[in-house]
Amino acid sequence: MPDTAPKPGEPGTPENRAALRRMAISLGVFLLCGGLAYILPARFDFRPWVPGDPLPMKRLVTSDWSRGITGHGDQSEDLKGERARTALAADFGESLAANLGSEAGVEQMVPAATQAADVEAGRVFIDKGELDGVVRTVEDPSGRALDAFYDSLYRSATGQKVTRVAHWGDSTIAADDVTGTLRRRFQRRFGDSGHGFMLVGKGTMPYRHADVRNEQKGGWKQFMVIRGERRDGRYGYGGVSFTSKGDGSASYSTATGNATVGREVSSFEVYYLKTPGGKSFSVAVDGARPTSVSTASQAPEDAFHAIAVTAGPHKFDLRAESGVTLYGVVLEKQSPGVVYDSLGIVGARAQRLQNADAAHFAAQVAHRGPDLLVLAFGGNECGDVGMDFGVYRANLKKTVELARAGQPGASCMLLAPLDQGEVDSRGNVRTIPIVPKIVESQRAVAAEAGCAFFDTFSAMGGEGAMGRWYKARPRLGWGDYRHATPAGYEVVGNMIYKAIMSGFVDWLAAKGLGGLSAQPAAVPATPQVGR
């Protein structure tokens, strides 16, 4: 006869009743304590749901049949091309999505043909498609802040000169994602005049450059302007000088592979320091016999050693004897176009550029001869509790003057910091309150100094933008809510480029030198994210 007695734990048995009682009591205590968070104001922080939030379980009682089964759907970080752009457009709108990717969804430019047409007509037209997704324009109360730069750009477009941009900044710049995007965009439109200035070593990580290969070997001692490590204040144009410990070497090569810019160079120039009793450094191109350069002089002085080569792909090696101090190397191609110097230092604050000797820094800038000076600071200052904004504005203005001293005729532009978020007691990511204040201070200083201003913070979406950028797929913001991902930096770079180009179109039209082309876009390019 089968055993029909219930097993321990089956419904109705004492074991089962005890188990259910235990579960009910545990749950009761849990719910009771959870309920206290709604009664005691001091415990409001622990409320798992607050009025105003979507109702709990709402998703369980409603179904979104409209989603269908097509689309990217996944949470992969590897969203690329059109899928990435579509995903971003769904969350942030078409304008911001149009800034995604190194080509940012606008047509491939054909610099040679375009320039040929520009030269012939003496008029420059910017294709409408190139301005797709202008999120925000450059602010310029004076209406003339970028005139010198636009004039130079016009002359580059018509084959008359090289336009140089110097872009100093903090960690948002150091990895060359924002500046790399700007470089590619300008060079594809106006011509590739070379990669520009690079430090001898890596500075503070991350320090890298897109579309060029550089390597540092052996022992170097680095001196950073942001730490005020040199008594003589000589940090060079890039803010970091390197002194060889005896076996210091570095090499720079033009881009290979799929790179669209940076593939050719026609001159290398070493920025260095001469000192009494200074030893030598050697330079060699394409593995040829090295040439020795002495750094000896009567008194400390800055010097420059240039080597011209036939335009093409090249490799440049330098090796320094013990005690030799170098500031950096410039790679340029002597053909009309744009060269964009990325000069970011992790941890930098605008004020700390003032650790440099003013005359030395001015001479460095003067020698480099940029047509546009860009200052992108404020990210590190966002952590300053109790900041005196009067002092901050005064210091920022002083730094602007320091940079302009070497090139008074150049345009200047300030870039606001990216949004920075913090998690509030409700678990939402909100903007750190100091960020908008810093933005306002920078806006005021730019207006006062006659510089242009680009409000990166607002372009990103303003209040809480970094939280939304973090949630975006592909991800645009990092989980520290302070930095952007490479894809996010590309978006920032494209937004700045389009803002500048929008102003350039207006300038061309006002001068009767061209303007916006009504021609339809040429061959559409496939947008790309990351590298």
Added chain:
Amino acid sequence: MLFQSLDYILFLVIAVTVFWALARHNFLRLLVLFLMSCRFYMVWNPWYIFLVMTSAGIDYAVGRLIPVAKTQKGRKALLLTSIVSNLSVLGIFKYYNFFLSAVEGGLKIFGIEIPSLYLNLMLPVGISFYTFQSMCYTIDVYQKKIEPVRSILEFGAFTVFFPSLVAGPITKAQQLIPQLQRTPVLTSEMVSTGTFLILKGLAKKILFADFLAINLVDRTFDNPAAFTSVEMLIGLYGYTLQIYCDFSGYTDVARGSAMLLGIELPQNFNRPYMATSPAQFWRRWHMTLSSWLRNYVYFPLGGSHGSTVRTYWNLWLTFFLIGFWHGAGWTFVIYGVIHGTAMVLHRFFYKRAGRTKETVDPKWMEILKIIATFHFVVLSRILFRSPSLEVAGDVVSQLGAGSLSTAQISWKVWLVLAVGFGIHWTPQKWVARALGYYKAMPGWGQGLVAVGVGALLFKLGSSQVVPYIYFQF
């Protein structure tokens, strides 16, 4: 609906309450379990419930027809129908675009262009888990290991059982179906173990996995060039801990939830980073997948009963498939190749050294083996985590750059890594002891522990909901 959400906690409370209220009524209990499981799955995308149902419907029908098939040929044809339909679903939704791109790339080398026939389909959540689970039922019926299920409701509840539906553990029909069919059992010990597992799983996910993802791993893989070699290596250690806490945390919650419904799901992890060889690693990591492939691929291929070469091939193929199961991409192909090759090499040297299961190593040798196996796993996971081969190459080149700074690793990250690995490498009996203390508590005490853990997770957890890594598979 993610396990670490308020929605899931409320859903579980309702599910458990209704389940036990209807515990005496088999049909109603299973109907509620089935409907709630379907509802749970439909939160991601309601359309895909039809895919699950279609797959389940075919397997149910095949299961019923196999025993009544008159010939062996007919039985085989039916089994083949089930396997082909399940693998087709997997193939179309998961692998089709990858294979097409491989073919396209291959033909391009010879200058042949083919029209773009890519499918723009969302990957159904948990597709690799439920197709494998459902498929093993028909294979078991074919092999006469189990009797076919007569009730379609029982089979439906088996297929969509919500705790294990989206990321396992992959539970064999012979383990789960009898538990669904019988009158459910719940004891105080099961309640204690279940809630303990849920709390442990949530802590693993929120305190370790999500924290490391946001503050270390995503950053290093987003931009490898921005980190030094040592920071990159720490990022890899971080990912190794993250993925363990993420997946085993999910499994703990799944097993705990099931236990509150009186169902015991199989263990899926057994301190994998204490493995002394790749073979042992796979006996400790995602154990239900390894066991599935061993039972349904390795053994049917002949296992170790054929020639030496054949054995090595069977072994290699099985572990290659484990890699490829995770995703359709070259990174997973290479990941599978690396693990398959490691298994072959391990077996080769193991046999050559004349070792047996009884061979005991000195303690220092065991520690060395743990370190070596751990680093093999850490480094192979570069491919697992990298979204593309290009990124994997960047990570490798950054590892080899020789830069030593750790300036970008915050003290919080150091702390989480130290505590996480510390717990993993402490004696297992400590966890058993903690569970013992928890079980000995009265119900209100366990409730207070849950309140304390919940408050801690609420305060320390990230505001960002990070999806489980294995949901994408």
